[in-house]
Amino acid sequence: MNKKQAYKQLLEFAKQIAGNSYSPYSKFAVGAAVLCENNKVFCGTNVENASYGLSMCAERVAVFTAVANGCKKIKAIAIYSEKGNVTPCGACRQVLSEFSKTADVVYNTGKNSFKTVKISSLLPKSFSGKTLKK
DSSP states (O other): OOHHHHHHHHHHHHHHHHTTOBOTTTOOOOEEEEEETTSOEEEEEOBOOSSGGGOBOHHHHHHHHHHHTTOOOEEEEEEEOTTOOOOOOHHHHHHHHHHOSSOEEEEESSSSOEEEEEHHHHSTTOOOHHHHOO
16 A cells, blocks of 8 residues: 555544544544554544533544554554644644654545645644753
């Protein structure tokens, strides 16, 4: 399977999991699927809370699920929303860059189309563990 086919499939996983979104307040369902270095896929969807600050984005749910299952190196993440053209928020970009500075971010741009960008282009000069070392 070539990269384009793999990313199309990854986006389909994200689309499927978006159907499980708990978004009664925003009505903005998002699904994410993380492709790990070992080729395992982990999915997540956004989960809202009446106390808005306690809500969690689909991307972080997917990344945290991957980490909980032993995957700490990410090759790509696909993000799906019916609205299209949804890229990770700033917090999700920072979390993604923790596990890969070169990961591809795949997102749908229309019904059957998608775009791919590098996480490093979405979050240049990201904060890292190197910043903490003296």
